[in-house]
Amino acid sequence: MKTRTRFAPSPTGYLHVGAMRTALFAWLLARQDGGKFILRLEDTDQKREVSGADEHIMKSLKALGLQYDEGPDADGDFGPYRQSERLEIYQEWAKKLVEKGRAYADPYTSAEVQSFREQAQKSKKPFLYRNHRPKTPPTWDDSTPLRLKSDPKSYTWTDAVMGKLHSGPEVIDDIILIKSDGFPTYNFAHIIDDLLMECTHVIRGQEFTASTPNYLNIYEALEITPPILATVPPILGPGGNKKLSKRDGAKDILEYIEDGILPAALINFIASLGWNDGTEQELFSVDELIQKFSLDRVQRSGAQFDDRRLLWMNGGHIRAMDIDTLYEKVAAYWSASAATADEEYKKQVLALTQERLKLFSELPMLTNFFFEDLPVDMTLITEHKQLKKLEQEELKKLLSDAKQTLDASDFTAPDIQERLNTLLETSGQKPAVLFSLIRIATTWAPFSPSLAETLEVIGREKAMSRLENSLNSLN
């Protein structure tokens, strides 16, 4: 049987990294054997629903490239894929449980339930609904919740990530299957849907582990076999001791993409939150991840989130691109001054910048001096660790010597480099002084790629006029 995995978010807000990780793991598994990846919207808690959240989820999955084969706006023979459109199905399955004597209508008012709780508290016993099961429950109609008539027992089960897990009978209770508003609980609906949608795996966060024994009880009551259960570890903030929160800088998936993070880098990063292939390799293409991912290499302990690692990975994916692909991808990010530059020149600039480009949105800052003369900014010299120690006259002498020797160059990088090396010897200066000075005087940018290559791309004409201009400014 081919793998059928599902991503089952509740449309209650923005799509955080943790949710995307369960989606990604499920998607990778389905892609490994040509199975199917399903999007199911779990919109049964209408109070918590945020309008537009469903659209946002679908947009985010598509932006990341995690295309689903079945879903609310895709094909599939197992729909509808929104739980709110499946209410009759849940009713039907609930009735089966009633007929089997494994579910009953809950007759109590909330005040009565409250008094049961208080009784339990007084006698220092945990509150269990099943201790108050009505002897003759009313017929189930729309006005009351429907509860499982549980069968308290111990369980041992295998979680594909966490391994063998155990629970005792004390955690089994008569949980609600259908609420009084006619909507199913998550606890019931997901079991019915996973069954009918023929899901082979359920991948989800640790918040569901405590309820799993009750789910096993429902599977038994329905006489069905549970899918493979896999619990992914929590994602921790950068400190490594608290659960990741928005305050840790974790953004919505679409925000990362808008910032210029490549979907492939984001996928790589998200996969690395709790998974590795057992080697030192950190950068993976999406195809490699499809090949290598496995649930048994998902770690059990919390995975630490670190934004800087995402940036580093993004740089890694940018460096791995061929220049034509990169050129296409950055099309929208050039500075305005690059608008009139030709393609060949822009590609040269890009090839030089590729090494240090970590975020597309930084492209203008890293390349604008190739396209326009930046204003002279003397603080680049006066606040420079080495250059600030030099007298004005020394700076001028170094620059005019540089101008002279560069003027005689053929302006290829090797020739420029050779001349700069000679000048280094004759001037008796340190590279950090001489090269920084020339770099600043020809770019007026806080950083640039290697000097000789930068000068080659800028070209003789611009380099000379900028040196001249800089010399004048020093006067």
Ligand code: GLU
């Ligand atoms: N609707 C649940 C959630 O968003 C899904 C959990 C699951 O994958 O079954 O947390």
